[in-house]
Amino acid sequence: xxxxxxxxxxxxxxxxxxxxxxxxxxxxxxxxxxxxxxxxxxxxxxxxxxxxxxxxxxxxxxxxxxxxxxxxxxxxxxxxxxxxxxxxxxxxxxxxxxxxxxxxxxxxxxxxxxxxxxxxxxxxxxxxxxxxxxxxxxxxxxxxxxxxxxxxxxxxxxxxxxxxxxxxxxxxxxxxxxxxxxxxxxxxxxxxxxxxxxxxxxxxxxxxxxxxxxxxxxxxxxxxxxxxxxxxxxxxxxxxxxxxxxxxxxxxxxxxxxxxxxxxxxxxxxxxxxxxxxxxxxxxxxxxxxxxxxxxxxx
Amino acid sequence: xxxxxxxxxxxxxxxxxxxxxxxxxxxxxxxxxxxxxxxxxxxxxxxxxxxxxxxxxxxxxxxxxxxxxxxxxxxxxxxxxxxxxxxxxxxxxxxxxxxxxxxxxxxxxxxxxxxxxxxxxxxxxxxxxxxxxxxxxxxxxxxxxxxxxxxxxxxxxxxxxxxxxxxxxxxxxxx
Numbered sequence: 001x002x003x004x005x006x007x008x009x010x011x012x013x014x015x016x017x018x019x020x021x022x023x024x025x026x027x028x029x030x031x032x033x034x035x036x037x038x039x040x041x042x043x044x045x046x047x048x049x050x051x052x053x054x055x056x057x058x059x060x061x062x063x064x065x066x067x068x069x070x071x072x073x074x075x076x077x078x079x080x081x082x083x084x085x086x087x088x089x090x091x092x093x094x095x096x097x098x099x100x101x102x103x104x105x106x107x108x109x110x111x112x113x114x115x116x117x118x119x120x121x122x123x124x125x126x127x128x129x130x131x132x133x134x135x136x137x138x139x140x141x142x143x144x145x146x147x148x149x150x151x152x153x154x155x156x157x158x159x160x161x162x163x164x165x166x167x168x169x170x171x172x173x174x175x176x177x178x179x180x181x182x183x184x185x186x187x188x189x190x191x192x193x194x195x196x197x198x199x200x201x202x203x204x205x206x207x208x209x210x211x212x213x214x215x216x217x218x219x220x221x222x223x224x225x226x227x228x229x230x231x232x233x234x235x236x237x238x239x240x241x242x243x244x245x246x247x248x249x250x251x252x253x254x255x256x257x258x259x260x261x262x263x264x265x266x267x268x269x270x271x272x273x274x275x276x277x278x279x280x281x282x283x284x285x286x287x288x289x290x291x292x293x294x295x296x297x298x299x
Numbered sequence: 300x301x302x303x304x305x306x307x308x309x310x311x312x313x314x315x316x317x318x319x320x321x322x323x324x325x326x327x328x329x330x331x332x333x334x335x336x337x338x339x340x341x342x343x344x345x346x347x348x349x350x351x352x353x354x355x356x357x358x359x360x361x362x363x364x365x366x367x368x369x370x371x372x373x374x375x376x377x378x379x380x381x382x383x384x385x386x387x388x389x390x391x392x393x394x395x396x397x398x399x400x401x402x403x404x405x406x407x408x409x410x411x412x413x414x415x416x417x418x419x420x421x422x423x424x425x426x427x428x429x430x431x432x433x434x435x436x437x438x439x440x441x442x443x444x445x446x447x448x449x450x451x452x453x454x455x456x457x458x459x460x461x462x463x464x465x466x467x468x469x470x471x472x473x474x
Contacts, residue, residue, distance in 0.1 A: 010425035013444030017435045020444070036445040039453025041422040047376035048424070051398035052407070052415055056466040063460065084376075096321070109463045110456040158378035159391075168382050194340045194377035201341075201375045204408045208373065211344040280434050 002130070004076040004121065005068040006034035007086065010042050011233035012078060018277015019233055022262040023078050023123065025276075029139055029269055030131050035071060040064045043077075043085035045234075046155065047199030050085070058099065059106040061089035062114045066107065074119045076126060078262060080232035081198065083122040084155030090120045091162045122156055124231045124261065125165055128173040136180040140268040142295050143182025148264070149220035150174050150185050151230040151239070154194050168192075177261065178229055181268040188223035190215065195230075197238035207249060213242040217254045227257040227288065229264050236260055243283040257281065257288040270296045304359065313362035313400075320389075320396035326358050328386040335380035335390055341373050348373040350380055350390055357397055366401040372408060402469065415470035422447030422457040 004027075012019045027034050042049075043061055050057040065086055068075035077083050093100045094116040104113055127136060152174050160168045169192070175185040196202065196212025216239060220228050230236050240258040247253055259278060266276040273279050273292050318324055329351075336342050336351045348370045356365045365371065371394075380390045401407070407415075418424045423446065432442040447454040461467045 008444050008446055010423045013435075013446060013448075014423060014425050014427045014431055017431060017438055017440055017444075021438050021440055038445050039447055039450035039456075040445075041447045041453070041457050042418050042424045044418055045424055047374075047395070048411065048414065049418065051372075051395050052402045052411070053464060053466050053469060054396075054399055056461060056464040059460050059464055060457065063456065092321075106460055106463050110459050112456075154375070154377040154379075158382055159389075160382060190340075194375050194379075196340075196344075196375055199374045199376040200372060200408075200411055200414075203410045203414050204372050208341075208345055209375070212340060212375070215344070275438075277434070277438055280438075 001031045001033050003033045003035060003073050005037040005071055005073050007037050007040055007064060007068070007075050007077045007082060009077065009079045009082040009233065011237055015237055016233050016260070016277065016280070018280050019078060019236070019260045019262055022260065022266045022271070022276040025271060026262050026265045026269060030135060032131065034076060035073065037064070037067050037075065040067055043082040045081050046084035046088065048203065051200055055102060055106065057085070058089050058093065058103050061085045062093055062103050063107060063110070063112060065090050065118065065120065066112045066114055069115055069117050074121055076121050076123060078123045078231065078260065079234060080122070080153040080155040081234045083120065087120040087122070087162060088159070090116070122231070124156060124174055124177065125163070127177055133176050133180045136177060136265070140181055141270045142268055144264060144268045144295055146183045146226040146292070147186050147224065148178055148183045149188050149223060149225040149228045150178055150191070151195065151216065151228050151235060152192055153230060153232045153235045154198060156231060174231065178264065181264055183264065186223045186225050188225070189219040195235040195238045197234050202238060206245065209238065210242055210246050210249060213238050214246050214250060214252060217243065217246070217256050221254055221256060226291070227259050229259050229261055231261045233260070241282045255283065255285050257285045258283070267292055267295050272296060304361070309360040310362040311360050314358060314360040316400065317357045317393060317396055320392055322389040323393045323396065325386060325388045326354060326393060329354065329358065329388050330386065331355065332385060334383055334385065338379055338383055340377060340379065341375055345370070345373055350374060350394065353397070354388070354390060354393060357393065365397060366404055366406050371398060371401060407470065412470055412472065415466070416472070419458070419461045419467050419470065422454050
């Protein structure tokens with residue numbers, strides 16, 4: 001059994017606890033034990049906090065990495081934003097001695113030191129590279145018969161310099177992992193477009209941010225999918241809570257279910273939508289819940 | 300933007316500081332092909348947002364116009380332009396550097412100030428609330444996650460870090 005620390009971030013534990021729970025369940029079933037990363041903080045969000053003060057961003061991000069270094073295990077995140085902060089901070093501090101020295105002076109004040117001994121992993125690239133699509137496929141007891149719009153999100157694959165995940169224009173690893181559950185990944189317009197939440201835009205200019213989310217929802221709906229599958233609680237929130245905001249501001253109604261990959265995988269393993277918290281989304285869709293309740297043979 | 304730019308108004312020191320961001324020296328290689336803006340998802344929805352123009356202004360040293368620019372905060376950091384730039388200019392990294400310079404000059408949007416303070420205080424940009432404590436319980440989980448929320452000593456570390464870096468003062472409410 002492999003071991004990793006589980007970095008929760010903010011939005012998964014504090015807005016979509018179903019994603020946190022689903023991740024623990026599915027990884028355990030795949031023989032990956034997730035250890036709690038006790039006392040971790042906000043990653044902190046790459047586009048927004050790095051825009052305020054780079055040293056603070058690096059110091060807080062590296063503190064989270066150091067907690068995992070001290071446990072002697074690589075760190076796993078289920079959020080693109082957290083991945084963006086933690087993988088970029090981890091890599092830059094491994095390479096840049098000056099920055100590392102500046103950051104370590106700050107960390108020394110709390111009795112910690114960045115050593116650069118671990119890797120930061122995102123669940124999608126970890127599943128693809130280390131677990132493998134074959135093993136994921138073998139874990140499926142009930143094929144997930146859904147048409148899915150895959151939303152990679154931005155910080156999972158970009159900046160690509162340190163990620164080595166293949167093409168950023170036409171990536172396929174996420175689609176392959178979705179299809180391993182029995183679902184069909186459907187092509188849709190501007191599939192790789194941003195959800196609009198990042199960079200502090202959702203915080204500062206909600207209406208502008210929602211225009212980007214609305215385009216994603218429109219394109220996914222036009223492709224006739226059952227749901228959008230993401231691997232980022234912030235994209236998740238933007239496209240889920242965003243639907244109620246879009247309805248208020250622009251009048252568009254989508255009823256588009258948003259599902260995190262951990263939850264999709266959990267369905268195929270036989271867990272119920274309620275156990276995985278899929279029914280806890282802010283945009284309600286009873287028809288979809290009824291449909292996915294049947295996946296586990298109606299148990 | 301139709302006014303003539305006077306070289307005497309340009310701030311070369313500002314440009315030099317922007318160029319201290321690692322990789323930013325490539326900015327001088329920009330030949331204004333506009334590929335960054337042409338592929339920009341934000342620009343599709345907000346045509347006034349033009350990252351090429353913002354970076355051009357940085358390269359010229361248009362400090363005040365840039366730090367107060369109404370669209371400086373529109374980039375979602377999707378990194379598409381940075382990936383596609385034929386000259387290898389790290390557009391987003393440079394834009395984020397310019398934003399930090401704005402914040403350090405006291406220019407910060409109200410909602411950004413609020414989220415910065417919230418994170419500095421609670422350790423989370425999005426802290427737990429009652430609704431989600433209930434959801435966690437319903438899922439058979441502890442009310443509080445195993446983050447700074449459940450470890451006061453860990454939260455103290457966050458407080459210490461934002462104090463040492465000056466982040467708490469930098470982002471505090473303006474009177």
